[in-house]
Amino acid sequence: MELIIEACEGGFFIAKLTQHDHNEQWLRLMCRRQGLTYRDNMRFHSLDHIRDYFAPLTPQSVWLVYNHAYDEMIGMPSSATVSRQPLYWYARRSKSA
DSSP states (O other), X not given: OEEEEEEETTTEEEEEEEOTTSOHHHHHHHXXXXXXXXXXXXXXXXXXXXXXXXXXXXXXXXXXXXXXXXXXXXXXXXXXXXXXXXXOTTOOOOTTO
C-alpha cells in the first residue's frame, strides 16, 4: 500500500492511498478493518495528523508531493514543477539497531 500526500497552497495536505493490485473499494474495506474512515483525496492540516491517522495501516511507502504553481508563471513547463520526496515514517527497524 502506498500513501501519497500532496502539499497544497494554503497550508493543507491531500492524502490518497493506492494499491496496484486492488481498487478503491478494497482500500476502504482495509481502512474500515482498522477503524478508519477513508475517502479518496482526504484533506488534512498537518503531516503529523496524516502520519498518526494512517499508522494502523503501516503503508509500505509514503510520498510527499509538492506542486510548484509559480514555476509555470516564469515559463517552466508544468511537467517540470512537481517534486516527489519519500517519507520514512513506517520503515521497519532492523533488530541489530
